[in-house]
Amino acid sequence: MNDALIAATRFGYGCSVSGRAAIGGDPKRWLKAQLAAPAAPPSLAGLPASATLVVAEFELRRERRGDEAERRNRQAAAGLQQAGRRVYLDEIAARYAAAVDSPTPLIERLVMFWSNHFTVSGIRPVVHPLAGSFEREAIRPHILGSFSDLVCAAVQHPAMGLYLDNAVSVGPNSRVGQRRDRGLNENLGRELLELHTLGVDGGYTEEDVRALARILTGWSIARLQDPDPGHFHFFEPVHEPGPKTLLGRTYAEGGMREGLEAILDISHHPSTARHIARKLAVHFIADQPPVAAVDHLAAVFRDTKGNLRAVTEALIDAPETWQNGQRKVKTPWDLVVSASVATGIRLPPDQLLGSLTKLGQAPYMAPSPAGWGDDAASWVGPEAVLRRVEWCQSFAERADAALDPMNLAEGMLSVDARNTVSLAESRPMALAMVLASPEFQRR
Numbered sequence: 001m002n003d004a005l006i007a008a009t010r011f012g013y014g015c016s017v018s019g020r021a022a023i024g025g026d027p028k029r030w031l032k033a034q035l036a037a038p039a040a041p042p043s044l045a046g047l048p049a050s051a052t053l054v055v056a057e058f059e060l061r062r063e064r065r066g067d068e069a070e071r072r073n074r075q076a077a078a079g080l081q082q083a084g085r086r087v088y089l090d091e092i093a094a095r096y097a098a099a100v101d102s103p104t105p106l107i108e109r110l111v112m113f114w115s116n117h118f119t120v121s122g123i124r125p126v127v128h129p130l131a132g133s134f135e136r137e138a139i140r141p142h143i144l145g146s147f148s149d150l151v152c153a154a155v156q157h158p159a160m161g162l163y164l165d166n167a168v169s170v171g172p173n174s175r176v177g178q179r180r181d182r183g184l185n186e187n188l189g190r191e192l193l194e195l196h197t198l199g200v201d202g203g204y205t206e207e208d209v210r211a212l213a214r215i216l217t218g219w220s221i222a223r224l225q226d227p228d229p230g231h232f233h234f235f236e237p238v239h240e241p242g243p244k245t246l247l248g249r250t251y252a253e254g255g256m257r258e259g260l261e262a263i264l265d266i267s268h269h270p271s272t273a274r275h276i277a278r279k280l281a282v283h284f285i286a287d288q289p290p291v292a293a294v295d296h297l298a299a300v301f302r303d304t305k306g307n308l309r310a311v312t313e314a315l316i317d318a319p320e321t322w323q324n325g326q327r328k329v330k331t332p333w334d335l336v337v338s339a340s341v342a343t344g345i346r347l348p349p350d351q352l353l354g355s356l357t358k359l360g361q362a363p364y365m366a367p368s369p370a371g372w373g374d375d376a377a378s379w380v381g382p383e384a385v386l387r388r389v390e391w392c393q394s395f396a397e398r399a400d401a402a403l404d405p406m407n408l409a410e411g412m413l414s415v416d417a418r419n420t421v422s423l424a425e426s427r428p429m430a431l432a433m434v435l436a437s438p439e440f441q442r443r
Contacts, residue, residue, distance in 0.1 A: 003027045005411065006322055009443040010284060012105025014338035020411065031316050034104040035144060035309055041098035041108075044136055047090060084129035088122070091132025092363045093349040099337045100346070110143045110312065111135065112333070113283050118154040118196060119371035120163040122364045127163045131364035134159035147276065147306030148267035151196060155188070155263065156232040158221045164188040164369065171217040171240025184240070189213030191369045197266045199275030208247055212266075214240040215251060215258045273301040279374075280311065285320050286327045287375040293320040326442035329376040332359035334443060335388065339435055342408055345398045355395075359387055389436045396432035405430035412439050 007027035008015040015023070023030045099108045115135045122128035138157040142150035154160055161167035169185035170177045177183065189212035193204045218239030222228045234256040244251050244258065249265060251258045266272060277297035281289035300314040301307075315321060330338065336355055340346060347355060356362055360379075366372050373379065405427060409418045417437055424430035434440055 034106045038107040039104045043094040043097035087129040089349040116371040120159040121366045130159040144309040170238045176238045186213040198271040202271030211246040273298040332361035392435040393432040396428045
């Protein structure tokens with residue numbers, strides 16, 4: 001497997017036959033040029049803001065009182081559900097177009113990686129229409145900046161506040177907590193330490209989880225009656241007063257400043273450097289990445305205080321990234337997007353959603369805050385393989401008659417595999433064989 005194909009498939013979503021030539025003889029330079037001038041996907045322009053819509057549903061669920069109010073709420077909820085469905089399909093279509101058509105595919109893969117790292121899932125209905133805007137607003141602008149800025153943007157976005165319940169977390173000793181007997185919610189504090197920064201073995205304790213949860217009380221969402229409904233708002237009356245000790249450091253009472261300082265500290269923690277380095281190595285190198293590669297990425301992360309552009313460049317330069325060919329199994333999203341890139345076939349939003357749902361990775365619907373699995377075991381099993389083969393057959397039927405599967409197979413499949421494809425009964429069958437081949441199913 002040549003370096004141009006590795007660059008296209010491991011750092012992006014593959015390429016057409018002509019696209020391989022466009023990479024040229026210096027794939028690393030091609031990749032780094034994308035970091036220098038990331039393109040703004042036109043498909044994302046003009047998407048409607050869904051924050052107010054989501055907060056309207058959030059308020060609706062909080063304020064139900066009496067039979068007549070319940071009836072009106074049911075009617076309003078039905079309208080919100082329909083509107084949310086339209087927003088969801090628009091977001092899926094825009095994300096797909098960005099991934100398929102972008103001249104900077106590395107940027108699109110980084111967006112997906114970090115969006116999965118900071119998962120918000122539409123499994124919670126109130127989050128469903130907001131997950132796409134989370135990716136656009138909190139993730140995409142920060143993937144080449146500082147990690148602490150990315151963490152802060154993710155934590156402050158209303159989708160995260162709703163998904164992990166920080167929007168309703170109340171300091172027990174705050175003014176609201178004492179008056180209404182409402183309590184602390186530890187979900188965001190726990191996932192921020194376990195999944196987003198230090199990692200499960202990062203050296204924090206249960207008391208650190210509670211301390212971070214107390215620090216983040218008041219980080220919530222502006223309600224419908226507030227000046228900027230649906231966006232981040234710090235509510236002082238629900239913030240837990242007094243000093244808090246997190247990971248050995250005591251944060252004096254400071255309102256919202258406590259959270260900003262805590263996020264900066266945990267973002268620069270050595271355990272965070274190691275955790276992020278390993279996750280990047282798993283995604284871009286192998287399910288069990290070489291220790292030396294992880295060590296190097298962690299050192300770059302530490303030395304640059306989480307400069308994600310520098311860490312990404314180090315990943316591109318790492319020799320391990322370019323060794324041993326295709327070691328990563330494509331997720332369903334990777335498969336559908338790379339098949340579209342390779343063939344020029346475009347799926348309409350409802351069929352795209354149907355394909356990804358059938359393959360087991362409905363967009364913005366990860367099963368838990370840990371996100372989608374990033375190893376072969378998560379995606380390869382007898383039923384999953386059968387569904388992939390069936391999908392490849394169905395997808396290949398859409399191909400233009402002028403598409404030559406043998407051109408697609410050239411440089412990707414072995415000589416024996418290409419010979420087998422050449423004996424297929426029809427062009428759609430030959431294309432299905434290429435798409436279902438182990439070489440195409442991996443990156």
